[in-house]
């Protein structure tokens with residue numbers, strides 16, 4: 001006789017979870033407020049000093065009625081202090097530190113990625129039902145701008161100390177003069193910063209996105225750089241006769257249609273003694289290891305609504321954002337990239353994979 005075990009319904013647990021869910025929705029609403037403040041420039045305007053809605057509207061050149069409603073949301077969210085007698089709002093310096101500025105400390109640039117991906121739920125739902133995915137083309141050009149807005153602050157703060165400086169001997173080689181190619185360069189801010197800092201080295205960025213390559217080229221021109229170029233180029237099919245001392249890939253392998261092909265190309269286009277550096281997601285390939293990861297919900301949501309689906313849309317591998325360290329290391333080995341090492345970056349999002357010939 002089989003015994004049926006029934007688990008008692010835990011009322012307290014159910015209530016706690018319901019409250020957690022309400023908190024989740026309040027967080028989502030706050031994300032919308034952060035995004036509106038970020039993209040409108042209102043955080044920057046309010047950081048200049050206390051203001052009523054009328055004063056802030058004048059200061060920012062925006063519509064007072066909308067500014068007033070947004071200030072209401074920012075106040076009840078706990079982001080802004082409010083003085084009822086004067087109807088004045090203040091952004092505390094401690095909050096401005098995470099909501100303003102051009103460095104990675106400004107976390108408000110993450111909010112547009114979340115709200116933007118929310119707009120793709122319907123399209124991705126179709127793929128849940130019918131397979132396939134939502135192609136990269138559906139995300140552009142807005143994705144390019146939002147990604148650039150987020151990544152460039154991280155590179156302004158962390159490119160040299162958080163990534164390049166962590167790899168033993170790399171700074172010395174860049175200072176001495178080497179050839180560098182970035183696979184999936186996007187808008188190329190990291191390559192432009194490196195080209196500016198290491199004038200004896202030459203830099204090339206490859207990406208399939210024409211809009212991203214155009215932005216990268218424009219910025220290189222504005223910075224007056226002559227040692228960096230960008231090309232529209234699929235990195236799974238790099239011209240045969242080129243080789244580089246350093247090939248980099250900044251968060252650009254896991255969402256590819258053919259990620260193994262890209263790694264194989266990196267391996268075969270490394271000059272003797274060359275190095276491959278891949279910045280990619282800091283996570284495990286095993287779900288159970290990611291449960292306590294502080295930003296894992298972000299990884300899985302971004303994966304489902306972008307990184308995995310853009311690959312599956314083209315019949316690709318669909319690795320997803322959370323392909324994880326174990327699989328990444330295996331694929332680097334399979335590509336013939338030698339001496340694979342995994343180094344920690346200074347943030348919770350990325351690991352640094354280094355392979356040296």
Ligand SMILES: C[S@@+](CC[C@H](N)C(=O)[O-])C[C@H]1O[C@@H](n2cnc3c(N)ncnc32)[C@H](O)[C@@H]1O
Nearest residue numbers: 151184185186207208209234235250251252256
């Ligand atoms: C998440 S973005 C990262 C961009 C950039 N590395 C950065 O850090 O800002 C990934 C980039 O990889 C590019 N990409 C995807 N598949 C590619 C391929 N086969 N060849 C070249 N670029 C590719 C995308 O167009 C996109 O710009």
